[in-house]
Amino acid sequence: MLDSLREGLQSAVKKLVGANTVDEKAVKEFVRDLQRALIQSDVNVRIALEVTERVQKRALDEKPPAGVTKKDQVVSILYDELARLLGGEGGLQLSKDKTNVLVMLGVQGSGKTTTAAKLARLYSKRGFKVGVVAADTFRPGALAQLKTLVASTGAEVYSDEREKDSVKIAREGRKRFEGSKNLVIVDTAGRHKEEKGLLQEMKEVVGAVKPDATVLVIDGTIGQQCYNQALAFHQAAPVGGIIVTKLDGAAKGGGALAASAATGAKIFFIGTGERIDDLEEFVPTRFVGRLLGMGDLKALMDMVKDAEVVVDEKMTQRLMSGKMTMNDLLAQFEQMKKFGSLKKVLDHIPGFSGQVDVKELDKAEGRVKVYKSIIQSMTTDEKTNPESIDASRLRRIARGSGRSEKDVRELLTRYKQMKTLVKTSKGRELRQMMRRMGDQ
Numbered sequence: 001m002l003d004s005l006r007e008g009l010q011s012a013v014k015k016l017v018g019a020n021t022v023d024e025k026a027v028k029e030f031v032r033d034l035q036r037a038l039i040q041s042d043v044n045v046r047i048a049l050e051v052t053e054r055v056q057k058r059a060l061d062e063k064p065p066a067g068v069t070k071k072d073q074v075v076s077i078l079y080d081e082l083a084r085l086l087g088g089e090g091g092l093q094l095s096k097d098k099t100n101v102l103v104m105l106g107v108q109g110s111g112k113t114t115t116a117a118k119l120a121r122l123y124s125k126r127g128f129k130v131g132v133v134a135a136d137t138f139r140p141g142a143l144a145q146l147k148t149l150v151a152s153t154g155a156e157v158y159s160d161e162r163e164k165d166s167v168k169i170a171r172e173g174r175k176r177f178e179g180s181k182n183l184v185i186v187d188t189a190g191r192h193k194e195e196k197g198l199l200q201e202m203k204e205v206v207g208a209v210k211p212d213a214t215v216l217v218i219d220g221t222i223g224q225q226c227y228n229q230a231l232a233f234h235q236a237a238p239v240g241g242i243i244v245t246k247l248d249g250a251a252k253g254g255g256a257l258a259a260s261a262a263t264g265a266k267i268f269f270i271g272t273g274e275r276i277d278d279l280e281e282f283v284p285t286r287f288v289g290r291l292l293g294m295g296d297l298k299a300l301m302d303m304v305k306d307a308e309v310v311v312d313e314k315m316t317q318r319l320m321s322g323k324m325t326m327n328d329l330l331a332q333f334e335q336m337k338k339f340g341s342l343k344k345v346l347d348h349i350p351g352f353s354g355q356v357d358v359k360e361l362d363k364a365e366g367r368v369k370v371y372k373s374i375i376q377s378m379t380t381d382e383k384t385n386p387e388s389i390d391a392s393r394l395r396r397i398a399r400g401s402g403r404s405e406k407d408v409r410e411l412l413t414r415y416k417q418m419k420t421l422v423k424t425s426k427g428r429e430l431r432q433m434m435r436r437m438g439d440q
Contacts, residue, residue, distance in 0.1 A: 004037075004040060004041050004254075005037060005038070005040075005041035005043075005253065005254040005291060006290075006291045006293075007037075008033070008036065008037025008038075008040060008041065009034070009037050009078075009082075009291055009292055010291075010292065010293050011033070011037070012030055012033035012034050012037060013075055013078070013292060013293075015029075015030070015033060016030045016071060016074060016075070017071050017075075019071075022070040022071050022074060024060060027056060027059045027060055027074065028056065030059075030074065031052045031053075031055060031056045031059075034051075034052045034055065034078070035048055035049065035052045038051065038052070038254065041252070041253070041254030041255060042223035042224055042252040042253075042254060042255030042256075043224065043254045043255050043258045044224045044227070044255065044258060044259065044262075047085065047258050047262065051081050051082070051085050054081050055074075055077055055078055055081050058077045058081075059073070059074045059077055062077070075292070078292070079285075079288055079289070079292060082284075082288045082291065082292075083284040083285045083287075083288045084284075085258055085261065086257055086258065086261050086267070086284040086287065086288065087260075087261035087266055087267055087284055091241075091266065091268050091269075091281055091282065091283070092213065092215075092241055092268045092269075094123070094128070094182075094183060094212075095182075096127065096128060096182050097182070098182060099177065099178055099179065099181060099182055099183075099184060100182060100183045100184070100212050101174060101184045101186065101209055101210070101211040101212050102119070102183070102184070102185050102186065102211055102212065102213050102214075102215050103170070103186045103188060103202075103205060103206055103209060103211040103213075103214045103215070103237075104116050104185065104186060104187050104188055104215050104217060105188060105202055105214055105215065105216045105217065105233050105237065105239070106190050106216060106217035106218065106233075107190050107198075107219075107229065108139060108190035109190070109219065110190060110217045110218055110219045110245060111217060111219060111245035111246060111271060112187065112188075112190055112217040113136065113142060113145055113146050113149065113187055114149060114245075114271075114274075115217050115243055115245060115269075115271060115279070116132060116146065116149075116150075116185050116187040117132070117146065117149035117150050117153060117276060118271070118276055118277075118278070118279040119185055119269075119279065120132050120150055120153040120154075120155035120185055121152070121153040121154075121155075121276045121277065121279075122277075122279055123183050124153050124154040124155055128181075128182050128183045129180065129181045129182050129183070130153070130154070130155035130156070130181060130183045130184075130185065131155060131156050131157075131158060131173070131176070131177035131180070131181040131183070131184045131185070132146065132150050132155050132156070132157045132158070132184075132185045132186075132187060133157075133158045133159075133169065133170055133173030133174065133176075133177075133184060133185070133186040133187065134146050134147075134157055134158065134159040134169070134173075134187055135166045135167075135169045135170040135173065135186050135187060135188050135189070135205065136166065136187055136188060136189040136190070137163070137164050137165070137166045137169065137189060138166070138189035138190070139189060139190070142187075142189075143159050143161065146159075146187055147159075149276065152276060153276065155185075156177075156181070158172070158173040158176045158177065160172065166188065166189055166201060166205065167201070167204045167205050167208050168208075170186050170188070170205045170208055170209050171208040171209060173186065173209075174186070174208075174209045186205065186209060186211070188201070188202065188205055189201065199232065199233070199236035199237075200236075202233065202236050202237045203236055203237050205237075206237040211240075212240075213240035213241055214237050214238065214239055214240050214241075215239075215240065215241050215242070215243055215268065216230060216233050216234075216239045216241070216242045216243070216265070217242075217243045217245060218230065218242060218243070218244050218245065218256065218260060219245055219246055219256075220244045220245055220246045220247040220252065220253050220256040220257075220270075220271070221246050221252055221253075221256075222252065222256065223252030223253075223255035223256055223259070224252070224255035224256070224258070224259045225259070226244070226255070226256045226259040226260050227259035227260075227262055227263060230242065230259070230260055230263040230265065231263060234263055234265065239263070239265045240265065241265055241266050241267070241268040242260045242263070242265050242266070242267045242268065243267070243268055243269045243270070243271065243279075244256050244257060244260055244267060244269075244270050244271065244282075245270075245271035246271060247270050247271060247272055248271075248272050248273045248274075248278070257270075261284075267282045267284075268281070268282060269281055269282055270282050270287075324415075324418065324419055325383055325384050325385075325386070326375050326378060326382070326383040326384075326386050326415065327375075327383045327384070329371075329375065329415060329418070330372060330375045330376075330383075333368050333371065333372055367407075367410070370403055370407055370411075371411050371414070373401045373402065373403060374397060374398075374401045374403055374407060374408055374411050375411070376401070377397050377400035377401035378397055382397070386412060386415055389408075389412065394408050394409065394412075
């Protein structure tokens with residue numbers, strides 16, 4: 001996610017940390033590197049300059065607290081200013097003791113219907129009774145798409161295929177779920193933001209259902225154009241919060257987040273993938289920590305909880321002590337499918353964020369099916385003691401799994417690399433993370 005921005009920021013920080021002294025010249029060079037990283041990630045030039053000017057002024061004017069180096073102080077200042085750029089703390093607050101109503105706004109193609117289903121999934125898992133109102137009567141297939149997506153969430157969908165008045169459907173849907181649900185999500189129609197009919201319809205829907213929050217869904221790939229889009233909707237129906245979608249690999253993601261925050265509305269969530277579970281609560285300080293390579297263990301714990309991952313304490317102990325078996329590796333492959341991406345997990349771990357070769361990760365994930373079939377062709381002894389696999393056994397495993405000997409050797413190499421990683425100092429953070437998982 002936001003790879004270009006992360007790489008640019010981490011490169012600037014690494015250069016500063018590697019400098020012999022942090023004098024005025026070093027600070028100004030650091031600021032120029034920051035400006036370049038922000039602008040290349042499509043952050044508005046004015047916003048980028050304002051942020052970096054504040055970083056430079058504070059870095060030159062403020063003295064480090066006792067026991068803190070100048071380098072650490074400058075990085076801390078950058079952390080503060082980036083978090084400030086991306087908006088304040090405090091996300092979507094819902095109570096189970098009442099019927100909370102959300103109205104989803106957004107142009108066609110922003111991912112609004114998918115996001116409505118993702119919200120239904122997230123809050124159903126948090127114990128809410130969720131109802132979704134299908135009030136998009138404009139787009140052909142909208143109802144069918146919504147029903148398909150919501151089917152796996154446990155939520156109920158209200159629709160009326162004979163009615164073409166979306167305002168009436170929204171009103172009736174709220175009435176239908178009042179008292180029986182404590183979260184009602186109204187999915188509205190989307191067209192182009194310039195169409196007056198869309199904005200007028202939004203006003204009428206909001207007036208009819210009187211939501212606790214209007215949630216604007218914005219496509220993260222449009223970058224700093226998010227500002228004008230958010231402003232247009234905000235003027236029609238005050239926006240209570242924003243969800244930025246399609247941030248997985250979006251080159252303009254930095255611009256989208258900065259522009260959204262600039263409207264004054266809080267960013268509630270970010271969409272990080274196509275799966276129904278790929279919706280992440282947005283906390284600026286934690287998000288900036290990941291951009292700067294500091295990780296975000298709290299978000300990782302939330303991912304573990306939301307993915308309903310079962311942590312095997314005995315296996316965790318084996319992994320932490322570097323005594324991993326092939327059975328453990330197979331179990332990790334199965335658990336990882338619940339997260340959707342190994343890269344997403346590593347991005348949250350301090351010391352690993354941005355440090356692992358993405359191409360290697362993608363290749364490894366693409367090879368999981370191959371690896372699973374190989375492991376399943378091993379004997380119990382071979383799974384427990386992979387070091388016992390000699391040339392003869394390797395050939396037998398390859399034949400039994402229908403894979404090449406090269407594939408088997410590759411798996412054994414990966415296995416040894418993972419064991420080595422956990423044993424080294426670079427694996428300390430991973431072991432600490434595992435302990436925390438075991439305590440959940």
